[in-house]
Amino acid sequence: MTGDREWASYWRSADAPLEAMHAHFRHHRYQRHSHEAYSFGVTERGAQTFACRGAGHTSAAGMVMAFNPDEVHDGHAAHELGFTYRIVHIGPELVAGVLADMAERRVGLPLFGAPVLHSPLLATRLRRLHAALARGASPLERDEIVASTVAAVTRLAGSAGAIRTPPTVPAPAATRLAARARGLLHDCYAEPLSADALAAWAGCSRYTLYRSFQAVYGMAPSEYQRQLRLRAARRLLVAGRPAARVATEVGFTDQAHLTRWFTRHYGITPTTYRRAG
Known part of the structure; x- marks a missing residue:
C-alpha cells in the first residue's frame, strides 16, 4: 500500500476518547498543531x-512517537519515498x-520528555x-489492550528517563x-x-501579547484560535452536522476553507472523520 498514492484510514470510538489512523504520506505536510489526547505512533x-x-x-521505521496532550508539533516525510505510520x-x-490501576504515585499525568x-x-x-x-474489538478486549499499551509506554519511558516533570513556566506576567x-x-x-482587540483585552501591546502567548502556549494566537475552531468542528462532525454547516458555525469562511485546514492538521478530510465512527 505504498508508492505514489497517498492514503489515510481513520477510526473513532463511539463511547471512549479513542481514535486511530493508518496513513501513507509523501507530500502532505502537517500544519503546526496539537491534540487534546496523548498520541502514540x-x-x-x-x-x-x-x-x-x-x-x-x-x-x-520501527520507532515510536509519544506526544503529550496539547504538545505542539508538525510533520512531513523525511525523504521522497514518504512514510507509512499508525x-x-x-x-x-x-x-x-490506567496509572491509578497501576498504583503509580506521580504528580499529575506523565509528560514524555522524548518524543521519539x-x-x-x-x-x-x-x-x-x-x-x-x-x-472493532469488544469493549473488554479494547480496554485490556489500551491498559497494557499505556502501561508499557509509561514503564519504558520511565526506565529510559524519558518521563519529565513539567517544564519551568514563563514569567508570571507573560503567563497572566x-x-x-x-x-x-x-x-x-x-x-x-x-x-488589537485581543491585545486590548489582555491589557498590553500586540507585540507583547504575541511573544507572551508564543512562550506560554507554543503557538501564535491566530494558530491557537484556528485549532480551537478545528476541535469544535470535530465535535460537531461527530454529532452528525454536515461539513458545510459546521464550517460557518465554527468561524471558517466556507466548507472548502474548513477542509483545507482540517486536512493540514489531521491528514484527513472532515467527511472522512465524520464517517469514521
Whole structure:
C-alpha cells in the first residue's frame, strides 16, 4: 500500500476518547498543531521528521512517537519515498485510569520528555492496539489492550528517563497576559477577533501579547484560535452536522476553507472523520 498514492484510514470510538489512523504520506505536510489526547505512533516504513519543543526529530521505521496532550508539533516525510505510520490518540482520562490501576504515585499525568522512543516491543504493542481498534474489538478486549499499551509506554519511558516533570513556566506576567487572551479566544473562537482587540483585552501591546502567548502556549494566537475552531468542528462532525454547516458555525469562511485546514492538521478530510465512527 505504498508508492505514489497517498492514503489515510481513520477510526473513532463511539463511547471512549479513542481514535486511530493508518496513513501513507509523501507530500502532505502537517500544519503546526496539537491534540487534546496523548498520541502514540509507530512508523512502519520510511521516515518522518517533525519539530517539537524547539528541536527537530526523526522517526524512522520501527520507532515510536509519544506526544503529550496539547504538545505542539508538525510533520512531513523525511525523504521522497514518504512514510507509512499508525497513530493512536488516547484521552488523558484513560491514561489517568490506567496509572491509578497501576498504583503509580506521580504528580499529575506523565509528560514524555522524548518524543521519539526506540523499542521494537512497544512498536509491536502499538500495532496490535491499532489493529484491535480498527477491527472493532469488544469493549473488554479494547480496554485490556489500551491498559497494557499505556502501561508499557509509561514503564519504558520511565526506565529510559524519558518521563519529565513539567517544564519551568514563563514569567508570571507573560503567563497572566497569555491566559487572559486564551480565555477570550475560548469564549469567542468563532468570531473574527483582531490583534488589537485581543491585545486590548489582555491589557498590553500586540507585540507583547504575541511573544507572551508564543512562550506560554507554543503557538501564535491566530494558530491557537484556528485549532480551537478545528476541535469544535470535530465535535460537531461527530454529532452528525454536515461539513458545510459546521464550517460557518465554527468561524471558517466556507466548507472548502474548513477542509483545507482540517486536512493540514489531521491528514484527513472532515467527511472522512465524520464517517469514521
